[in-house]
Amino acid sequence: MTHYKEMIPERPAPHRSIGPLAWLRTNLFSGPVNTLVTLAGIVLLYWLLVPTIQWAVIDANWLGSNPEDCTSAGACWVFIHARIGQFIYGLYPSEEIWRINIVFILFTGFITWLGVPGLPYKRGVAIVTLLVFPIIAYLLLHGGYFGLPRVSTHRWGGLTLTLILAVVGMVAALPIGIILALGRRSSMPIVRSVCVIFIEFWRGAPLITILFMASVMLPLFLPAGVGIDRLIRALVGITLFQSAYMAEVVRGGLQAIPQGQEEAAAALGMSYWKRMGLIVLPQALKMMIPGIVNTFISLFKDTTLVMIIGLFDLLGIVQAALSDSRWLGFDVEGYVFAAFVFWVFCFSMSRYSQYLERRLHTGH
């Protein structure tokens, strides 16, 4: 064996293992099978992307205001352009749209404040968002007070209605979900079984039958003569459905908190509600945020089902616009637009929840 007295100077990496060519070789063409698979992938991508881009961008019609302006073979975005107001605001009277805009701006502001880490007064802003903002939003949207003309709920629609359904469903479901989850972990047998039955019942049935139930059976359950708004009926159904899923998320969060926390609080002589409200829930809620965002995403997608009981959410109003006899045959454009809007919302929310999960993990 040879003995060296000095370290041999480091040699540069072989040319075959660095640079873009090497990357291509290891990741795409590492063997005959892999090369074939890559080529097949390129063909598939070409076959999918080129006609899509051709249709959606290159051959598309962007300018104009009526169906005759769509002359080339590609997509007719003129249709979306002509209807965009309806898609966002529904049938809300056009001179009152500023009210929706104010609610949108306020909502975005509050959510951004809560979502960006590091901003102060989170607790205060959260309380305002959960308690004060809904009242402001209701007063502005519904009107009838302070000289604002009243806009009845059957004129609400489009993306506005989608957001209202999702946000109200979520905010109303959270407290019910917390109570159900606490009840499911309770040591009292009757409370526990009532909660388990409630949760499993709503989770076992499809949302659409629940919406049917809310729209057909709710009026039967209430005293005769009590009329109940169609939007409220949908909201009741969505909230009950969502609270069962919420309860499971909360239960997951509660289970992640070590038993010692509650025992320590009990050792200090705290009552049940103090133990839960001051020790367990604040820690658990932090762990639950990604789960809450995920259930919110699925609720956001599920709000499309309200069109089956006759409300015009974003998908409902797009579907209605497609049957307009002046604009026939633009189905693909309408669906692609709606899909794009939903996708942007859901994708950004899921990215945010992944980011939160990573941020929460570093604490351990």
Added chain:
Amino acid sequence: MSVRPQTRSPDSKPPFWRDRTKRALLAQCLLLAALAALVVFIIHNTQENLASRGITTGLGFLDDTAGFGIGQTLIDYSSNSTYGRTFIVGLLNTLLVSGLGVLAATIIGFTVGIARLSPNWLIARLANGYIEIFRNIPLLLQIFFWYFAVLQSLPSARESMSLGEVIFLNIRGLYLPQPQFLSGFGLIPVVMMAAFIASIALIVWNRRRHAATGKRLPTIWLSLGMIIGLPLLVLVVTGVPVTWEVPELGGFNFSGGVTIIPELLALWLALSIYTASFIAEIVRSGIQSISHGQTEAALALSLPGKLVLRLVIIPQALRVIIPPLTSQYLNLIKNSSLATAIGYPDLVSVFAGTTLNQTGQAIEVIAMTMAVYLTISLLVSMFMNWFNARVALVER
């Protein structure tokens, strides 16, 4: 339980609102009383409302004549049939599309999930793109897209697209040839059954032999060969007693063969593509949850690559995959109720839709529909729990 120093004499009991067990009892009694009051309130209101609308309660309506036709029926059905039969037709249609959907979603989902982990960068990106696109678009929108934008823009029956003049696709649906069994075909299922029993026996024998001697046979290939090969052999020997009834264009439509209506096709496509994107994520995270040390340890024991996957990775990954997979299957079954939006005659569409509108028996109809879904949920989760328990036994 917190222990407190006894300040009172032992025979003087604390007031009942300080006693934990009594307080719990009281709280539960109050809850029960509140629930009972709510139920009584609802029942009272419902009875009054129903009486004022002149609807009689009860399941008697199930024996009445339905009076409407259904586009796709797996059992004999006509507009003279009863509402009870409508219920069964709807239930079977729900089960049909759910079963097909679960099958397709599992195949697509596992393929995409494994492709997502491919060392090939392009394939992994493509799989990721599939997942991110399809799971972030509402299912109802996807159903509408397939139904209204794709299947409704297909050519009419006269200009059908065809595959070798045997399979036809047009705006009215997909037409497939139907096998017609001639006499003498009855032997085939018997042979297939025998081959099936023989392969089970072979697997049991092989397992015992493997435990005793360490030798093993490739039983999977042997049994597959028996189950497929023997019936084929009998088929050839008996002179192929099967003819295919090919759909034929007559007038404005096809006759003969099997027809898959476009509603079923759209629902099936959307359900499987949507659910597959979730299953793919589950499969990916399941496989990734197995630490690389497991593979290395198995290779260090000089297990061949195929066995590493089959004996080490997959059994452990399945334990992680199965619970969320179950809830995806249940979601798919529940989501099949969206059929009502495009008019596929599933349970919700023909029973909770048409039947409810015609009879007004809201409570009975909705209760029966919900009961069906709850039963299916319960059965599927029972089966998957049993399967999960079997897989979990691998753990020591």
